[in-house]
Amino acid sequence: MIDFPPGLLLILGALPVPFLRGWLRGIWMLALPVAAFALLYSLPDGNHFQIAAFGQELELLRVDALSRVFGYVFIIAIFLGVIYSLHVRAVEEHVSGLIYAGAAIGAVFVGDLVSLFVYWELTAIASVFLILARRTPEALAASMRYLIIQVGSGVLLLAGLIVRWHETGSIEFGHIGIDGAGGVLILLAFGIKAAFPLLHNWLQDAYPQATPTGTVLLSAFTTKLAIYALARGYAGTEELIWIGVTMTAFPIFFAVIENDLRKVLAYSLNNQLGFMVVGVGIGTELALNGAAAHAFTHIIYKSLLFMSMGAVLHRVGTTLATELGGLYKTMPFTTVFCIIGGASISAFPLFSGFVSKSMILSAAAHEGYYFTWLVLLFASAGVFHHSGIKIPFFAFFAHDSGKRPKEAPLNMLIAMGLASILCIGIGVWPSALYAILPFEVDFVPYTDSHVLSQVQLLFFSALAFTVLMRTGLYPPELRCTNLDTDWLYRRVGRAVLRNITKTAGAIQARFYGAVNRRGQRFLVQLYRHHGPHGVLARTWPTGSMVLWVALLLFAYLFLYFIDIF
Template identity: 65%
Template sequence: MIGEFSPGLILILGALLVPLLRGRLRAIYMLALPVAAFAHLTTLPHGDLGIIELSGVSLTTLRVDKLSLLFSYVFLVAALICVIYSLHLRDTVQHVAALIYAGSAMGAIFAGDLVTLFIYWEAIAIASVFLIWASRTEDSYRSGMRYLIIQVGSGVLLLAGVLIHYRQTGSLAFGALGLDTPGGLLIFLAFGIKSAFPVLHAWLPDAYPRGTPTGTVFLSAFTTKVAIYALARSFAGTDILIPIGTVMAAFPIFYAVIENDLRRVLAYSLNNQLGFMVVGIGLGTDLALNGAVAHAFADILFKGLLFMSMGAVLFRVGTIKGSELGGLYKSMPWTTGFCIVGAASISAFPLFSGFVTKSMIMTAAMEEGYFWIWIVLLFASAGVFHHAGIKIPYFAFFAHDSGKRCQEAPLNMLVAMAVAAALCIGIGSFPDFFYTLLPFETGYRPYTLDHVVAQVQLLFLSALAFTLLMRTGIYPPELRSVNIDAEWFYRRAGRSLADGARMAAENGWKSVTHGIGRTISVVIAYVQRHHGPEGLLARPWPAGTMALWTTLMLGACLILFYL
């Protein structure tokens, strides 16, 4: 049917007309694209749609169910908020790249087969890198190149896994897979790179903080959440995800605490929150999967809100280093308030979104008997409050007065932050409607007395610990520094490999040119020996000798003719 196409195509194709528009007309048009995509979404029935027959292979370009719909709702809301946040820009490249990026993410979650997923998977990588390069600095260019190599590498692994899987099973369906085949293992690894698994995660804190103030907000919403969706769709209940997610939730805390770049702090915090989602997917129960996808939904909003507040600070002040900020609540009171809402949401304060989503994952872990996993997640929750709930607003807007005075964020930025803050509070305060959007019916109730009291106690003790560490001088101060992460190893190894390849190429070229030179010299000497002035063929031959050779050649011709 004509209407059976992905809502993401509205954003992708619509982005191509953006360069033709200017001023207010461009702003209205960009705002209309997510609205039009949502209107189209409401007309789609559940099921496999948009089926294309290609060379005997059936591709399902549009699969509509509760899981894909949940992510599509939040992706469209995020796209609308991000467009509002970026309306002050006059950078056509950023606008076009951002809309194609968001549309590709939408296309990926509606993909019903692995080939369609791969196409959008690569489109996400290519479109998103322009949001990093748009900073137009040497650091952003280099970081963008590293980001692109890793993201395209993920796509190569995905394609290899798809081909192997198809050869072994004859199926391209984007559904439940396993790790018992090489194809499934490669696909799992491809998803793991985009999900920022441990050791594979360093692209995230390397690239996201180098994006533009608006581009980083887009980046925080889509790439990793598409990967979480893919894991939930294909590897729910895979046990190895539980320890992987637990490590993801715990180790970024230590980096975030010592990091001076506040957007880099948020990048590590994003990695931390992804860990909770991966644990939920690994547990695989209805409650755990509900918690994983619900937390992905909430994280897009509150993490986007935090990135927006820091982007506004960077836009107005020109720096995002904690050591250079402080006292900005006097100049940017609205931004300060919105940042606090985001901090409360990610810290899982009651009445905020994180409280009603993260708790499902932790409850599922306890119900399944993973006590020590639950302990680590509890520690990670306290750490989140330290580095995102307290550190971000404290060092950006309070702490010591840096003496910097600036204007409040532009109106469009404030409106975008207000919408995200309202959704964070609305989901946390009235979760019942939100729960109806989740894939499974669980009857979970977050506002029980024991849960509220336990969470308030955890937050109070975490705040007390932060205060004591600050008062005693033990808490790491905000200093100019470079923190080494896992990327150092593969960047160092990559540089060594590149240097080795360059030297090998140079030596090989020298050997080739030397060999060619020697061959040419031998040929010249041979020709010189036979055809030179003193050569054998240059000497005058007697007439009798010439007659003899002529007779022999004629004789040979006659023999060949008769044969």
């Protein structure tokens, strides 16, 4: 047993990657998550790794049940991600992917807010390269918006932790709550990364712009790290239920009308996060188990879905629904894997989503949150509608686009295959997942009643889709841009800023113009009479500097003297 943080292992392991070539690089990158997994498996619960920095004791390896679940699934995600991206030659994508994953894993195991902040920012900075690597102007612009918002979240976290330190004298990362100003700031920081409603749009803005492989990794870490942080710091905070409920409901409306299938997935990712946030907000043992379990299954099936769309993007060059259709004919494996992912996210019995999502729904009903329960049920039907049906249907079936791309590369197929096995495996044998959850599980997913209810819900949702399709009521896919909150900063904000700079520029120019004219006249007068220094007035910058000096001198004299009168 070695007491070393698995996240740091990945980060350090990423450094030699640029110097490795070919299969050696592949083996090295695959070995890293395997080693991290073994390392984590061998570590008993407890605090294993402290360093002193900034005059504080920093806790870098706190292993307990909650951190362990997230640690395992993050390591699985990077393992799948590495396989999926083995064909990629650009080394910066590999390096930043590994560092990004390492930072997220590192963040899960820290025991104090300062270290959390460090990893928090590292995930932001490392992940932006996954978007930049797409090398399109849109990706560049989106990555900058993404970076600003992500780093903004970090800045809020920093502000919050300092305030909290001030309030409580402790930087420990345990239960935080929203009693103090620090707690609220930190919640806001977590909320940005968890894509709370109105803080969510960076996700739908940036994820569809990343590279095919980049989005797979992005979908796994940032938001789930936020869910972990919420579960750690804000379990049982009732406000989160309302936030979560909103999150499950509104993105699915956008998903229905969105044309870019990867953006549809980004909206459904947002909706799935809502389930987890509700679980954290309810805060009972069952609910927290549900949130953790759902994060676990979600990371795998969401990766799978993004992988399938990534394969389409890789082969066809687009994921716009209007450009796709009929791909099942030449990409049969990808089609099957995509459907497995869709079935999992829709929580079909025997697929992974079923065994985790039902925990959250049961917890809501148990605690008497009936309205919440109804919305979650609606959202479950809705998510089937756009992720379970819309994604596979428009990409692989629907109207035949006539495109006959090659099947996805072998490494992509292997990654999707492994993810599919996990999705079904967890769905069929949930006990293995239940065994590593934070609390003892006495929840039974497979009862007649549960299974029947879910089957009815989903089949009738499918029925609705079929009926709407066949009656022509289903909204046709259109090439369009749908506004979301990004409109505020991409349109309004920019217009306002442009106006401000224009006006300010004009005012400044006039002001300086006036000052300079007067100042220059003054100085010219002054120095004309004082002969040899006339040269000073000639170059106006020097002149205006001297003017400033004089002005300040008078100001200070005035201020000092006024004090003694």
